[in-house]
Amino acid sequence: MNAQVRLVEVTDANRDAVVAVRVRSGQERFVASVERSFLDAREHPEAEPWYRAAYDGDEPVGFVMLSWNLTPGPGLLGPYFLWRLLIGAPHQGRGYGTAILDQVVDLLRADGATELLTSCVPGDGSPQPFYLRYGFVPTGETDEDGEVVLRLDLGC
Known part of the structure; x- marks a missing residue:
């Protein structure tokens, strides 16, 4: 599918x-909810949260949140860090994740x-294979929560 996605400000x-917008059952251990994302953004303004809903037509199909141009420090990776990327359960496997990342990368x-x-x-059901297919590579580091850190080179 050629996903037609536009990033929309949340109002x-x-x-x-x-x-x-919710992920499939069992995926919650890999990606926090949109509601949790809003709470995290409020609780951690120092992380410079930037988030958008992903729409196909009039329907929200996903959500993306980044730390946007922050000063890296303890517990803060960056300057640009993909904090959340989630696609609603009925919309997964249709190219939305790639389409969202394509737009984010352009921005x-x-x-x-x-x-x-x-x-x-990492683990069965992890989004790690998706990120690796997209072009992210492991840095060899783990974050403070034990998650594998991945890097995407944005050089043209």
Whole structure:
């Protein structure tokens, strides 16, 4: 499928619909909910959270949250860190994750970013194979939660 995705700011008008986007049962251990993401963003403003809902037409199909151009420090990887990427259960496997990352990468390059970091829990059902197929490579490091840190080179 050629996923047609647009990144949309989350507002009071669409917040409930975006929060309702949920991953498949069993995937919760690999990616936190949209609601948890909003809480994390509020609790950690020093992480420079930037988030958007991913829409196909009028329907929210996913969510993405990054740390945007932060100063790295203890517990803060960056300057650009993919904090959350989730695709709603009925929309998985249809190219939305790749389409979202393509748009994020374009935005980051326009902002002058040279790399994007992320982390993930390894294991059966982990998003790690998706990230590796996209082009992320393991850095050899783990974060404070024991997640594997991955890096995507944004050089042109």
